[in-house]
Amino acid sequence: MLKKRIIPCLDIKDGRTVKGINFVGLRDAGDPVQLARQYADQGADELCFLDITATVEKRETLVPLVREIAAVLNIPFTVGGGINDVKLAKEIIKAGADKVAVNSAAVHRPELINELAAELGNQCVVVAVDTKRIAVTDGAKPSFxxxxxxxxxxxxxIETELETIAWCEECERRGAGExxxxxxxxxxxxxxxxxxxTDTLSRKLNIPIIASGGGGTAAHFEELFKDTHASAGLxxxxxHFGELPVPELKKQLAKAGVEIRIPAKAAI
Structure with missing residues:
Protein backbone atom coordinates (compact mmCIF):
# COMPACT_ATOMS: atom_id res chain seq x y z
CA MET A 1 0.00 0.00 0.00
CA LEU A 2 1.30 3.47 -0.90
CA LYS A 3 1.96 5.65 2.11
CA LYS A 4 -0.17 8.75 2.55
CA ARG A 5 1.50 12.09 1.88
CA ILE A 6 1.55 15.29 3.92
CA ILE A 7 2.06 18.38 1.76
CA PRO A 8 2.55 21.92 3.12
CA CYS A 9 1.44 24.60 0.67
CA LEU A 10 3.06 27.98 0.11
CA ASP A 11 0.46 30.42 -1.23
CA ILE A 12 2.59 33.23 -2.67
CA LYS A 13 1.63 36.88 -3.13
CA ASP A 14 4.21 39.58 -3.88
CA GLY A 15 6.99 37.13 -3.07
CA ARG A 16 5.70 36.35 0.43
CA THR A 17 3.78 33.40 1.85
CA VAL A 18 0.19 34.35 2.73
CA LYS A 19 -2.91 32.62 4.05
CA GLY A 20 -6.57 33.54 4.37
CA ILE A 21 -9.98 31.97 5.01
CA ASN A 22 -12.27 30.93 2.14
CA PHE A 23 -9.76 32.56 -0.25
CA VAL A 24 -10.05 36.04 1.33
CA GLY A 25 -8.56 38.00 4.25
CA LEU A 26 -4.95 37.19 3.43
CA ARG A 27 -2.26 37.65 6.08
CA ASP A 28 1.50 37.30 5.90
CA ALA A 29 2.83 33.88 6.89
CA GLY A 30 6.56 34.30 6.36
CA ASP A 31 9.46 33.96 3.97
CA PRO A 32 8.81 31.15 1.45
CA VAL A 33 12.44 30.03 1.18
CA GLN A 34 12.80 29.75 4.96
CA LEU A 35 9.50 27.85 5.23
CA ALA A 36 10.46 25.51 2.39
CA ARG A 37 13.73 24.60 4.08
CA GLN A 38 11.92 24.08 7.38
CA TYR A 39 9.36 21.70 5.86
CA ALA A 40 12.01 19.67 4.06
CA ASP A 41 13.93 19.32 7.33
CA GLN A 42 10.76 18.31 9.20
CA GLY A 43 10.00 15.44 6.86
CA ALA A 44 7.21 16.79 4.68
CA ASP A 45 6.61 14.45 1.75
CA GLU A 46 6.26 17.17 -0.86
CA LEU A 47 5.93 20.93 -1.11
CA CYS A 48 3.41 22.92 -3.16
CA PHE A 49 4.02 26.51 -4.34
CA LEU A 50 1.01 28.42 -5.69
CA ASP A 51 1.45 31.98 -6.97
CA ILE A 52 -2.15 32.91 -6.17
CA THR A 53 -2.34 36.26 -7.99
CA ALA A 54 -0.37 35.42 -11.15
CA THR A 55 -3.50 34.67 -13.21
CA VAL A 56 -5.48 37.67 -11.96
CA GLU A 57 -2.52 39.99 -12.56
CA LYS A 58 -1.97 38.40 -16.00
CA ARG A 59 1.68 37.61 -15.36
CA GLU A 60 3.87 34.57 -15.18
CA THR A 61 4.87 32.65 -12.06
CA LEU A 62 7.90 34.02 -10.21
CA VAL A 63 10.54 31.78 -11.80
CA PRO A 64 13.52 33.23 -9.84
CA LEU A 65 11.71 32.49 -6.56
CA VAL A 66 10.96 28.96 -7.75
CA ARG A 67 14.67 28.48 -8.43
CA GLU A 68 15.58 29.83 -4.98
CA ILE A 69 13.14 27.51 -3.21
CA ALA A 70 14.14 24.47 -5.24
CA ALA A 71 17.74 25.00 -4.19
CA VAL A 72 16.91 24.27 -0.53
CA LEU A 73 14.65 21.26 -1.14
CA ASN A 74 15.26 17.52 -1.30
CA ILE A 75 11.58 16.59 -1.67
CA PRO A 76 9.21 16.76 -4.68
CA PHE A 77 8.13 20.30 -5.51
CA THR A 78 4.95 21.34 -7.35
CA VAL A 79 4.57 24.87 -8.75
CA GLY A 80 1.40 26.57 -10.00
CA GLY A 81 0.10 30.02 -10.84
CA GLY A 82 -0.08 31.73 -14.22
CA ILE A 83 1.13 28.71 -16.20
CA ASN A 84 -0.65 28.90 -19.54
CA ASP A 85 1.66 27.21 -22.03
CA VAL A 86 4.24 24.47 -22.38
CA LYS A 87 7.11 26.94 -22.72
CA LEU A 88 6.60 28.41 -19.26
CA ALA A 89 5.99 24.97 -17.77
CA LYS A 90 9.35 23.85 -19.11
CA GLU A 91 11.02 26.94 -17.62
CA ILE A 92 9.56 26.10 -14.22
CA ILE A 93 10.71 22.48 -14.43
CA LYS A 94 14.16 23.71 -15.49
CA ALA A 95 14.16 26.04 -12.45
CA GLY A 96 13.82 23.00 -10.18
CA ALA A 97 10.14 22.08 -9.93
CA ASP A 98 9.19 18.41 -10.26
CA LYS A 99 5.58 19.07 -11.29
CA VAL A 100 3.52 21.96 -12.61
CA ALA A 101 -0.03 22.75 -11.53
CA VAL A 102 -2.54 24.38 -13.85
CA ASN A 103 -5.97 25.68 -12.99
CA SER A 104 -7.59 28.65 -14.76
CA ALA A 105 -5.60 28.18 -17.98
CA ALA A 106 -6.72 24.55 -18.22
CA VAL A 107 -10.37 25.52 -17.75
CA HIS A 108 -10.13 28.17 -20.46
CA ARG A 109 -8.22 25.85 -22.83
CA PRO A 110 -8.46 22.19 -21.77
CA GLU A 111 -6.06 21.15 -24.55
CA LEU A 112 -3.28 22.58 -22.39
CA ILE A 113 -3.50 19.45 -20.22
CA ASN A 114 -2.92 17.23 -23.25
CA GLU A 115 0.01 19.37 -24.38
CA LEU A 116 1.69 19.35 -20.98
CA ALA A 117 1.23 15.59 -20.60
CA ALA A 118 2.70 14.98 -24.06
CA GLU A 119 5.74 17.21 -23.44
CA LEU A 120 6.46 16.60 -19.76
CA GLY A 121 4.78 13.27 -18.98
CA ASN A 122 1.60 12.69 -16.99
CA GLN A 123 3.56 12.41 -13.75
CA CYS A 124 4.52 16.10 -14.04
CA VAL A 125 1.00 17.43 -14.59
CA VAL A 126 -1.21 18.41 -11.67
CA VAL A 127 -4.60 20.01 -12.30
CA ALA A 128 -5.64 22.22 -9.40
CA VAL A 129 -9.41 22.41 -9.01
CA ASP A 130 -11.04 25.01 -6.78
CA THR A 131 -14.54 23.81 -5.96
CA LYS A 132 -17.48 25.31 -4.11
CA ARG A 133 -20.95 23.97 -3.28
CA ILE A 134 -23.70 26.22 -4.61
CA ALA A 135 -27.47 26.08 -4.94
CA VAL A 136 -28.79 24.59 -8.18
CA THR A 137 -30.37 27.36 -10.28
CA ASP A 138 -30.06 26.11 -13.86
CA GLY A 139 -31.88 22.79 -13.70
CA ALA A 140 -28.69 20.81 -13.24
CA LYS A 141 -28.82 17.63 -11.21
CA PRO A 142 -27.72 18.27 -7.61
CA SER A 143 -24.52 16.52 -6.54
CA PHE A 144 -25.06 16.48 -2.77
CA ILE A 158 -15.02 33.56 -10.93
CA GLU A 159 -17.61 30.77 -11.07
CA THR A 160 -17.60 28.60 -14.19
CA GLU A 161 -20.24 26.36 -15.74
CA LEU A 162 -18.15 23.28 -15.00
CA GLU A 163 -19.39 20.68 -12.52
CA THR A 164 -16.46 19.57 -10.41
CA ILE A 165 -16.64 15.79 -10.76
CA ALA A 166 -17.20 15.92 -14.53
CA TRP A 167 -14.30 18.36 -14.94
CA CYS A 168 -11.94 16.16 -12.91
CA GLU A 169 -12.90 13.16 -15.04
CA GLU A 170 -12.10 15.14 -18.17
CA CYS A 171 -8.75 16.21 -16.69
CA GLU A 172 -7.83 12.56 -16.15
CA ARG A 173 -8.83 11.67 -19.73
CA ARG A 174 -6.65 14.48 -21.05
CA GLY A 175 -3.55 13.27 -19.19
CA ALA A 176 -3.48 14.83 -15.73
CA GLY A 177 -1.34 12.81 -13.34
CA GLU A 178 -2.92 14.19 -10.15
CA THR A 198 -13.05 13.87 -1.95
CA ASP A 199 -14.17 10.29 -1.45
CA THR A 200 -16.40 10.36 -4.52
CA LEU A 201 -13.58 11.63 -6.72
CA SER A 202 -10.95 9.33 -5.26
CA ARG A 203 -13.16 6.35 -6.06
CA LYS A 204 -14.11 7.49 -9.57
CA LEU A 205 -10.63 8.44 -10.77
CA ASN A 206 -7.56 6.29 -11.26
CA ILE A 207 -5.12 9.10 -10.46
CA PRO A 208 -4.17 10.43 -7.01
CA ILE A 209 -6.34 13.04 -5.29
CA ILE A 210 -4.68 15.62 -3.05
CA ALA A 211 -7.25 17.03 -0.62
CA SER A 212 -6.91 20.69 0.35
CA GLY A 213 -8.98 22.96 2.55
CA GLY A 214 -10.04 22.55 6.17
CA GLY A 215 -7.23 20.55 7.77
CA GLY A 216 -6.91 21.82 11.33
CA THR A 217 -6.08 18.84 13.55
CA ALA A 218 -4.46 15.43 13.30
CA ALA A 219 -7.97 13.95 13.64
CA HIS A 220 -9.01 15.72 10.42
CA PHE A 221 -6.14 14.09 8.53
CA GLU A 222 -6.96 10.74 10.10
CA GLU A 223 -10.57 11.09 8.89
CA LEU A 224 -9.34 12.05 5.44
CA PHE A 225 -7.13 9.00 5.08
CA LYS A 226 -9.47 6.50 6.73
CA ASP A 227 -12.79 7.71 5.28
CA THR A 228 -11.66 8.50 1.71
CA HIS A 229 -9.20 7.17 -0.83
CA ALA A 230 -7.28 10.46 -0.98
CA SER A 231 -3.55 10.01 -1.53
CA ALA A 232 -2.44 13.18 0.23
CA GLY A 233 -3.54 15.94 2.55
CA LEU A 234 -2.42 19.50 1.88
CA HIS A 240 3.06 28.03 8.84
CA PHE A 241 1.98 29.27 12.27
CA GLY A 242 3.26 26.27 14.22
CA GLU A 243 -0.16 25.00 15.29
CA LEU A 244 0.55 21.43 14.18
CA PRO A 245 4.15 20.77 13.10
CA VAL A 246 4.62 18.17 10.37
CA PRO A 247 6.55 15.73 12.62
CA GLU A 248 3.85 15.84 15.31
CA LEU A 249 1.09 15.29 12.73
CA LYS A 250 2.92 12.30 11.28
CA LYS A 251 3.51 10.79 14.72
CA GLN A 252 -0.18 11.05 15.58
CA LEU A 253 -1.22 9.56 12.24
CA ALA A 254 1.19 6.65 12.61
CA LYS A 255 -0.15 6.01 16.11
CA ALA A 256 -3.69 5.96 14.64
CA GLY A 257 -2.67 3.30 12.14
CA VAL A 258 -2.32 5.47 9.03
CA GLU A 259 0.46 4.35 6.69
CA ILE A 260 2.75 7.36 6.70
CA ARG A 261 6.44 8.00 6.01
CA ILE A 262 8.41 9.12 9.07
CA PRO A 263 12.02 10.06 8.23
CA ALA A 264 14.54 8.95 10.85
CA LYS A 265 16.14 12.41 11.03
CA ALA A 266 13.07 14.61 10.80
CA ALA A 267 13.30 17.70 12.99
CA ILE A 268 10.98 17.69 16.01
Missing part, protein backbone atom coordinates in the same frame (compact mmCIF):
# COMPACT_ATOMS: atom_id res chain seq x y z
CA UNK A 145 -27.88 17.63 -0.46
CA UNK A 146 -29.62 19.75 -3.09
CA UNK A 147 -26.38 21.52 -3.96
CA UNK A 148 -23.97 21.11 -6.84
CA UNK A 149 -20.18 21.47 -6.90
CA UNK A 150 -18.92 24.09 -9.33
CA UNK A 151 -15.39 24.88 -10.45
CA UNK A 152 -14.07 28.38 -9.81
CA UNK A 153 -11.10 30.10 -11.46
CA UNK A 154 -8.98 33.24 -11.05
CA UNK A 155 -8.08 32.44 -7.46
CA UNK A 156 -11.67 31.56 -6.58
CA UNK A 157 -13.08 34.82 -7.91
CA UNK A 179 -5.83 16.36 -9.02
CA UNK A 180 -5.29 18.97 -6.33
CA UNK A 181 -8.84 19.44 -5.02
CA UNK A 182 -9.38 22.55 -2.90
CA UNK A 183 -12.74 23.02 -1.20
CA UNK A 184 -13.36 26.76 -1.06
CA UNK A 185 -16.06 26.16 1.56
CA UNK A 186 -13.48 24.55 3.87
CA UNK A 187 -10.38 26.59 3.00
CA UNK A 188 -8.72 28.09 6.05
CA UNK A 189 -11.56 27.09 8.40
CA UNK A 190 -9.63 24.27 10.14
CA UNK A 191 -12.95 22.43 10.56
CA UNK A 192 -12.04 19.35 8.55
CA UNK A 193 -11.71 18.36 4.90
CA UNK A 194 -14.54 18.05 2.35
CA UNK A 195 -14.79 14.28 2.80
CA UNK A 196 -17.84 13.57 0.63
CA UNK A 197 -16.61 14.97 -2.67
CA UNK A 235 -2.53 22.31 4.42
CA UNK A 236 -0.98 25.70 5.03
CA UNK A 237 -1.74 27.81 8.10
CA UNK A 238 -1.51 25.01 10.67
CA UNK A 239 2.04 24.41 9.50
Missing amino acids: DGLTNKVFVAGGR ILLTSMDHDGTKNGFALEI AASIF
Whole structure:
Protein backbone atom coordinates (compact mmCIF):
# COMPACT_ATOMS: atom_id res chain seq x y z
CA MET A 1 0.00 0.00 0.00
CA LEU A 2 1.30 3.47 -0.90
CA LYS A 3 1.96 5.65 2.11
CA LYS A 4 -0.17 8.75 2.55
CA ARG A 5 1.50 12.09 1.88
CA ILE A 6 1.55 15.29 3.92
CA ILE A 7 2.06 18.38 1.76
CA PRO A 8 2.55 21.92 3.12
CA CYS A 9 1.44 24.60 0.67
CA LEU A 10 3.06 27.98 0.11
CA ASP A 11 0.46 30.42 -1.23
CA ILE A 12 2.59 33.23 -2.67
CA LYS A 13 1.63 36.88 -3.13
CA ASP A 14 4.21 39.58 -3.88
CA GLY A 15 6.99 37.13 -3.07
CA ARG A 16 5.70 36.35 0.43
CA THR A 17 3.78 33.40 1.85
CA VAL A 18 0.19 34.35 2.73
CA LYS A 19 -2.91 32.62 4.05
CA GLY A 20 -6.57 33.54 4.37
CA ILE A 21 -9.98 31.97 5.01
CA ASN A 22 -12.27 30.93 2.14
CA PHE A 23 -9.76 32.56 -0.25
CA VAL A 24 -10.05 36.04 1.33
CA GLY A 25 -8.56 38.00 4.25
CA LEU A 26 -4.95 37.19 3.43
CA ARG A 27 -2.26 37.65 6.08
CA ASP A 28 1.50 37.30 5.90
CA ALA A 29 2.83 33.88 6.89
CA GLY A 30 6.56 34.30 6.36
CA ASP A 31 9.46 33.96 3.97
CA PRO A 32 8.81 31.15 1.45
CA VAL A 33 12.44 30.03 1.18
CA GLN A 34 12.80 29.75 4.96
CA LEU A 35 9.50 27.85 5.23
CA ALA A 36 10.46 25.51 2.39
CA ARG A 37 13.73 24.60 4.08
CA GLN A 38 11.92 24.08 7.38
CA TYR A 39 9.36 21.70 5.86
CA ALA A 40 12.01 19.67 4.06
CA ASP A 41 13.93 19.32 7.33
CA GLN A 42 10.76 18.31 9.20
CA GLY A 43 10.00 15.44 6.86
CA ALA A 44 7.21 16.79 4.68
CA ASP A 45 6.61 14.45 1.75
CA GLU A 46 6.26 17.17 -0.86
CA LEU A 47 5.93 20.93 -1.11
CA CYS A 48 3.41 22.92 -3.16
CA PHE A 49 4.02 26.51 -4.34
CA LEU A 50 1.01 28.42 -5.69
CA ASP A 51 1.45 31.98 -6.97
CA ILE A 52 -2.15 32.91 -6.17
CA THR A 53 -2.34 36.26 -7.99
CA ALA A 54 -0.37 35.42 -11.15
CA THR A 55 -3.50 34.67 -13.21
CA VAL A 56 -5.48 37.67 -11.96
CA GLU A 57 -2.52 39.99 -12.56
CA LYS A 58 -1.97 38.40 -16.00
CA ARG A 59 1.68 37.61 -15.36
CA GLU A 60 3.87 34.57 -15.18
CA THR A 61 4.87 32.65 -12.06
CA LEU A 62 7.90 34.02 -10.21
CA VAL A 63 10.54 31.78 -11.80
CA PRO A 64 13.52 33.23 -9.84
CA LEU A 65 11.71 32.49 -6.56
CA VAL A 66 10.96 28.96 -7.75
CA ARG A 67 14.67 28.48 -8.43
CA GLU A 68 15.58 29.83 -4.98
CA ILE A 69 13.14 27.51 -3.21
CA ALA A 70 14.14 24.47 -5.24
CA ALA A 71 17.74 25.00 -4.19
CA VAL A 72 16.91 24.27 -0.53
CA LEU A 73 14.65 21.26 -1.14
CA ASN A 74 15.26 17.52 -1.30
CA ILE A 75 11.58 16.59 -1.67
CA PRO A 76 9.21 16.76 -4.68
CA PHE A 77 8.13 20.30 -5.51
CA THR A 78 4.95 21.34 -7.35
CA VAL A 79 4.57 24.87 -8.75
CA GLY A 80 1.40 26.57 -10.00
CA GLY A 81 0.10 30.02 -10.84
CA GLY A 82 -0.08 31.73 -14.22
CA ILE A 83 1.13 28.71 -16.20
CA ASN A 84 -0.65 28.90 -19.54
CA ASP A 85 1.66 27.21 -22.03
CA VAL A 86 4.24 24.47 -22.38
CA LYS A 87 7.11 26.94 -22.72
CA LEU A 88 6.60 28.41 -19.26
CA ALA A 89 5.99 24.97 -17.77
CA LYS A 90 9.35 23.85 -19.11
CA GLU A 91 11.02 26.94 -17.62
CA ILE A 92 9.56 26.10 -14.22
CA ILE A 93 10.71 22.48 -14.43
CA LYS A 94 14.16 23.71 -15.49
CA ALA A 95 14.16 26.04 -12.45
CA GLY A 96 13.82 23.00 -10.18
CA ALA A 97 10.14 22.08 -9.93
CA ASP A 98 9.19 18.41 -10.26
CA LYS A 99 5.58 19.07 -11.29
CA VAL A 100 3.52 21.96 -12.61
CA ALA A 101 -0.03 22.75 -11.53
CA VAL A 102 -2.54 24.38 -13.85
CA ASN A 103 -5.97 25.68 -12.99
CA SER A 104 -7.59 28.65 -14.76
CA ALA A 105 -5.60 28.18 -17.98
CA ALA A 106 -6.72 24.55 -18.22
CA VAL A 107 -10.37 25.52 -17.75
CA HIS A 108 -10.13 28.17 -20.46
CA ARG A 109 -8.22 25.85 -22.83
CA PRO A 110 -8.46 22.19 -21.77
CA GLU A 111 -6.06 21.15 -24.55
CA LEU A 112 -3.28 22.58 -22.39
CA ILE A 113 -3.50 19.45 -20.22
CA ASN A 114 -2.92 17.23 -23.25
CA GLU A 115 0.01 19.37 -24.38
CA LEU A 116 1.69 19.35 -20.98
CA ALA A 117 1.23 15.59 -20.60
CA ALA A 118 2.70 14.98 -24.06
CA GLU A 119 5.74 17.21 -23.44
CA LEU A 120 6.46 16.60 -19.76
CA GLY A 121 4.78 13.27 -18.98
CA ASN A 122 1.60 12.69 -16.99
CA GLN A 123 3.56 12.41 -13.75
CA CYS A 124 4.52 16.10 -14.04
CA VAL A 125 1.00 17.43 -14.59
CA VAL A 126 -1.21 18.41 -11.67
CA VAL A 127 -4.60 20.01 -12.30
CA ALA A 128 -5.64 22.22 -9.40
CA VAL A 129 -9.41 22.41 -9.01
CA ASP A 130 -11.04 25.01 -6.78
CA THR A 131 -14.54 23.81 -5.96
CA LYS A 132 -17.48 25.31 -4.11
CA ARG A 133 -20.95 23.97 -3.28
CA ILE A 134 -23.70 26.22 -4.61
CA ALA A 135 -27.47 26.08 -4.94
CA VAL A 136 -28.79 24.59 -8.18
CA THR A 137 -30.37 27.36 -10.28
CA ASP A 138 -30.06 26.11 -13.86
CA GLY A 139 -31.88 22.79 -13.70
CA ALA A 140 -28.69 20.81 -13.24
CA LYS A 141 -28.82 17.63 -11.21
CA PRO A 142 -27.72 18.27 -7.61
CA SER A 143 -24.52 16.52 -6.54
CA PHE A 144 -25.06 16.48 -2.77
CA ASP A 145 -27.88 17.63 -0.46
CA GLY A 146 -29.62 19.75 -3.09
CA LEU A 147 -26.38 21.52 -3.96
CA THR A 148 -23.97 21.11 -6.84
CA ASN A 149 -20.18 21.47 -6.90
CA LYS A 150 -18.92 24.09 -9.33
CA VAL A 151 -15.39 24.88 -10.45
CA PHE A 152 -14.07 28.38 -9.81
CA VAL A 153 -11.10 30.10 -11.46
CA ALA A 154 -8.98 33.24 -11.05
CA GLY A 155 -8.08 32.44 -7.46
CA GLY A 156 -11.67 31.56 -6.58
CA ARG A 157 -13.08 34.82 -7.91
CA ILE A 158 -15.02 33.56 -10.93
CA GLU A 159 -17.61 30.77 -11.07
CA THR A 160 -17.60 28.60 -14.19
CA GLU A 161 -20.24 26.36 -15.74
CA LEU A 162 -18.15 23.28 -15.00
CA GLU A 163 -19.39 20.68 -12.52
CA THR A 164 -16.46 19.57 -10.41
CA ILE A 165 -16.64 15.79 -10.76
CA ALA A 166 -17.20 15.92 -14.53
CA TRP A 167 -14.30 18.36 -14.94
CA CYS A 168 -11.94 16.16 -12.91
CA GLU A 169 -12.90 13.16 -15.04
CA GLU A 170 -12.10 15.14 -18.17
CA CYS A 171 -8.75 16.21 -16.69
CA GLU A 172 -7.83 12.56 -16.15
CA ARG A 173 -8.83 11.67 -19.73
CA ARG A 174 -6.65 14.48 -21.05
CA GLY A 175 -3.55 13.27 -19.19
CA ALA A 176 -3.48 14.83 -15.73
CA GLY A 177 -1.34 12.81 -13.34
CA GLU A 178 -2.92 14.19 -10.15
CA ILE A 179 -5.83 16.36 -9.02
CA LEU A 180 -5.29 18.97 -6.33
CA LEU A 181 -8.84 19.44 -5.02
CA THR A 182 -9.38 22.55 -2.90
CA SER A 183 -12.74 23.02 -1.20
CA MET A 184 -13.36 26.76 -1.06
CA ASP A 185 -16.06 26.16 1.56
CA HIS A 186 -13.48 24.55 3.87
CA ASP A 187 -10.38 26.59 3.00
CA GLY A 188 -8.72 28.09 6.05
CA THR A 189 -11.56 27.09 8.40
CA LYS A 190 -9.63 24.27 10.14
CA ASN A 191 -12.95 22.43 10.56
CA GLY A 192 -12.04 19.35 8.55
CA PHE A 193 -11.71 18.36 4.90
CA ALA A 194 -14.54 18.05 2.35
CA LEU A 195 -14.79 14.28 2.80
CA GLU A 196 -17.84 13.57 0.63
CA ILE A 197 -16.61 14.97 -2.67
CA THR A 198 -13.05 13.87 -1.95
CA ASP A 199 -14.17 10.29 -1.45
CA THR A 200 -16.40 10.36 -4.52
CA LEU A 201 -13.58 11.63 -6.72
CA SER A 202 -10.95 9.33 -5.26
CA ARG A 203 -13.16 6.35 -6.06
CA LYS A 204 -14.11 7.49 -9.57
CA LEU A 205 -10.63 8.44 -10.77
CA ASN A 206 -7.56 6.29 -11.26
CA ILE A 207 -5.12 9.10 -10.46
CA PRO A 208 -4.17 10.43 -7.01
CA ILE A 209 -6.34 13.04 -5.29
CA ILE A 210 -4.68 15.62 -3.05
CA ALA A 211 -7.25 17.03 -0.62
CA SER A 212 -6.91 20.69 0.35
CA GLY A 213 -8.98 22.96 2.55
CA GLY A 214 -10.04 22.55 6.17
CA GLY A 215 -7.23 20.55 7.77
CA GLY A 216 -6.91 21.82 11.33
CA THR A 217 -6.08 18.84 13.55
CA ALA A 218 -4.46 15.43 13.30
CA ALA A 219 -7.97 13.95 13.64
CA HIS A 220 -9.01 15.72 10.42
CA PHE A 221 -6.14 14.09 8.53
CA GLU A 222 -6.96 10.74 10.10
CA GLU A 223 -10.57 11.09 8.89
CA LEU A 224 -9.34 12.05 5.44
CA PHE A 225 -7.13 9.00 5.08
CA LYS A 226 -9.47 6.50 6.73
CA ASP A 227 -12.79 7.71 5.28
CA THR A 228 -11.66 8.50 1.71
CA HIS A 229 -9.20 7.17 -0.83
CA ALA A 230 -7.28 10.46 -0.98
CA SER A 231 -3.55 10.01 -1.53
CA ALA A 232 -2.44 13.18 0.23
CA GLY A 233 -3.54 15.94 2.55
CA LEU A 234 -2.42 19.50 1.88
CA ALA A 235 -2.53 22.31 4.42
CA ALA A 236 -0.98 25.70 5.03
CA SER A 237 -1.74 27.81 8.10
CA ILE A 238 -1.51 25.01 10.67
CA PHE A 239 2.04 24.41 9.50
CA HIS A 240 3.06 28.03 8.84
CA PHE A 241 1.98 29.27 12.27
CA GLY A 242 3.26 26.27 14.22
CA GLU A 243 -0.16 25.00 15.29
CA LEU A 244 0.55 21.43 14.18
CA PRO A 245 4.15 20.77 13.10
CA VAL A 246 4.62 18.17 10.37
CA PRO A 247 6.55 15.73 12.62
CA GLU A 248 3.85 15.84 15.31
CA LEU A 249 1.09 15.29 12.73
CA LYS A 250 2.92 12.30 11.28
CA LYS A 251 3.51 10.79 14.72
CA GLN A 252 -0.18 11.05 15.58
CA LEU A 253 -1.22 9.56 12.24
CA ALA A 254 1.19 6.65 12.61
CA LYS A 255 -0.15 6.01 16.11
CA ALA A 256 -3.69 5.96 14.64
CA GLY A 257 -2.67 3.30 12.14
CA VAL A 258 -2.32 5.47 9.03
CA GLU A 259 0.46 4.35 6.69
CA ILE A 260 2.75 7.36 6.70
CA ARG A 261 6.44 8.00 6.01
CA ILE A 262 8.41 9.12 9.07
CA PRO A 263 12.02 10.06 8.23
CA ALA A 264 14.54 8.95 10.85
CA LYS A 265 16.14 12.41 11.03
CA ALA A 266 13.07 14.61 10.80
CA ALA A 267 13.30 17.70 12.99
CA ILE A 268 10.98 17.69 16.01
